Amino acid sequence: MAGEEQENNNNKGFRLLGILDVQNTPCARDAVLHGAGGSLGAGLLHFLTTSRVKRSFDVGFAGFLLTTLGSWFYCRMNNAKVRVQQRRIQDGIKNKIILQRTPHPGSRSEKKEILNRLQNFFLGSCPNLHKILRLFQASRLAHRRVTEVRRRLVYSDSSRSND
Amino acid sequence: MALPSQLGFQDAGSPLMEELLHFHDHALMVVFLISTMVLYIIVAMVTAKLTDKLVLDSQEIEIIWTVLPAIILILIALPSLRILYLMDEINDPHLTIKALGHQWYWSYEYTDYEDLGFDSYMIPTHDLTPGQFRLLEADHRMVIPTESPARVLISAEDVLHSWAVPALGIKADAVPGRLNQTTFIVNRPGVFYGQCSEICGANHSFMPIVVEAIPLEHFENWTSLMSEET
Numbered sequence: 001m002a003g004e005e006q007e008n009n010n011n012k013g014f015r016l017l018g019i020l021d022v023q024n025t026p027c028a029r030d031a032v033l034h035g036a037g038g039s040l041g042a043g044l045l046h047f048l049t050t051s052r053v054k055r056s057f058d059v060g061f062a063g064f065l066l067t068t069l070g071s072w073f074y075c076r077m078n079n080a081k082v083r084v085q086q087r088r089i090q091d092g093i094k095n096k097i098i099l100q101r102t103p104h105p106g107s108r109s110e111k112k113e114i115l116n117r118l119q120n121f122f123l124g125s126c127p128n129l130h131k132i133l134r135l136f137q138a139s140r141l142a143h144r145r146v147t148e149v150r151r152r153l154v155y156s157d158s159s160r161s162n163d
Numbered sequence: 164m165a166l167p168s169q170l171g172f173q174d175a176g177s178p179l180m181e182e183l184l185h186f187h188d189h190a191l192m193v194v195f196l197i198s199t200m201v202l203y204i205i206v207a208m209v210t211a212k213l214t215d216k217l218v219l220d221s222q223e224i225e226i227i228w229t230v231l232p233a234i235i236l237i238l239i240a241l242p243s244l245r246i247l248y249l250m251d252e253i254n255d256p257h258l259t260i261k262a263l264g265h266q267w268y269w270s271y272e273y274t275d276y277e278d279l280g281f282d283s284y285m286i287p288t289h290d291l292t293p294g295q296f297r298l299l300e301a302d303h304r305m306v307i308p309t310e311s312p313a314r315v316l317i318s319a320e321d322v323l324h325s326w327a328v329p330a331l332g333i334k335a336d337a338v339p340g341r342l343n344q345t346t347f348i349v350n351r352p353g354v355f356y357g358q359c360s361e362i363c364g365a366n367h368s369f370m371p372i373v374v375e376a377i378p379l380e381h382f383e384n385w386t387s388l389m390s391e392e393t
Contacts, residue, residue, distance in 0.1 A: 017202075020195040021171065025188045061203050065196055072192055076185075087178075094310070 027075035031068050038067025164299060164356040165329070173330045176355050176376070177347045179250060180332030186242050193239060250332075256314035256346050258307065264317075264324030264337035264359070267366035271305045279390050285369045298368065299356045304375040308382040309349050317343045325360035328374055334360055349376040 015021050022028045043060025047053065165173055175181040261272040265282075272280040286300040307313045317326045319337035326345075327334035335343045349355075357372040377385065 017195060017198055019198060020191055024171070025191070028188070028192065031192070058207075061200075065200065068192075068196060076189065080185075083181075 026079060027072055030075055031072040034071035035064045035068030039064030042067075164296060175332070176330040176349050176351060176353060177332055178350065179246075179347060180330065181350075182246050182249060183332050186246055189242060190239055193235060197235070253314075253344075253346055254312045254348070256312040258311060258313045259316065260305065260307070260313065261316045261318070262305070262326050262337070262372075264319040264321075264326065264363070264370075266321050266364050267359075267370040269301075269305075269324075269326070269359075269370060269372060271303075273386065277386070277390055279386060279393065281389065281393055283373070285371050296356065299358070299371050299373070301371055301373040304354070304373040306375045306377060306382060306385050307349060308379040309352050309376045311379065312346055312348050314344060314346045317345065322363045323361045324363050324370070326357070326372060327360040328355050328357035328372055330355040330357075331374065333357075336361060349374075352376050352378060 014023060016032065020028055020032075022032055039060045042063030043056045046059040047056035050056070172180075172184055172187065175184050258273075259275055261274070263270045263272070268282050268284045270280060270282045274280075281303045283301045283303045283305065285298065286295065286302055288297050291297065291300065315326070315333075315335075317335045317337045318341060319339045321339060323339070324337040325334060326337055331347050331349065333345050333347055335345045337343070353376055355374045355376070357374070359367055359370045359372070361367075363370075
């Protein structure tokens with residue numbers, strides 16, 4: 001079924017000059033339409049100011065080329081940025097799933113967000129809980145600092161032993 | 164697979180093929196604009212009055228038609244070179260498969276974790292079931308997990324062959340006595356078809372390549388099943 005629909009689309013696809021499939025190529029249709037508009041505008045403007053027909057056609061065609069190229073590159077760059085973002089999001093989701101339930105599940109901002117949400121949720125039910133949460137945060141920070149100091153000591157010891 | 168009378172590329176199954184498609188669209192737009200410009204100049208020259216027959220030189224237009232083609236070539240070359248080097252990157256593959264060309268079938272070996280190997284023959288037309296594709300189906304497919312970088316080592320046992328899967332943007336010659344390597348990642352589950360791309364004898368057109376991409380948990384089941392069968 002999907003194959004038949006795709007086959008119909010491919011058979012009905014309109015190719016400009018037999019080359020460019022404007023229906024199935026991303027950004028092509030918009031670029032050509034913008035180019036046509038730019039060509040009309042530039043040519044008309046030149047004719048209205050100079051009353052030279054042939055030169056106006058030339059200016060109109062130059063406008064078509066420049067507008068088509070400009071619209072094409074702008075649209076392609078935006079599409080490329082969206083593709084890069086999409087891949088980053090996919091990798092992030094994959095990493096999140098892989099790193100779930102490990103001792104250090106996420107980034108610092110993620111932990112902060114979780115703590116903030118917990119704080120906001122429980123503050124309404126238990127007014128003193130925010131003090132407990134602050135103590136918890138302080139203890140986590142202290143634990144992190146102690147771990148860092150231990151890591152530095154171990155590293156400095158190992159580098160001294162190598163020397 | 165390619166549809167009947169299809170002129171364009173197949174839908175991309177790997178990031179590399181997506182990049183190739185985008186570059187192709189970019190180059191085609193440049194070709195379209197140049198063709199339009201040539202057509203316009205032809206029409207302008209045909210409809211021009213026969214004055215200015217003694218124009219000998221014009222510095223401005225000479226500069227334009229020297230600099231502009233250089234700029235166009237740079238606009239085409241830069242993305243092309245980027246993709247060229249992208250194709251040669253090796254992204255720490257999780258799986259290595261050997262694809263060996265024979266007259267006239269392919270054999271695949273998965274020897275990373277266990278000794279698994281099988282042959283892949285084309286299904287003859289009279290043995291096809293409804294829904295299967297003529298000259299493209301094989302009795303055993305090369306199965307790989309999705310979203311996992313895979314490396315295929317391609318060689319041949321007798322004459323030259325070529326292992327090609329257009330939807331994944333892969334083609335590598337199978338040369339006897341030589342190992343060619345290609346790496347790829349398949350984005351989505353599906354079945355991707357290819358055909359031998361180097362003349363290798365009477366049945367050169369009848370040794371297709373079928374790559375089936377499935378999720379990792381099903382891939383593990385498949386390897387166990389295939390190991391039991393072989």
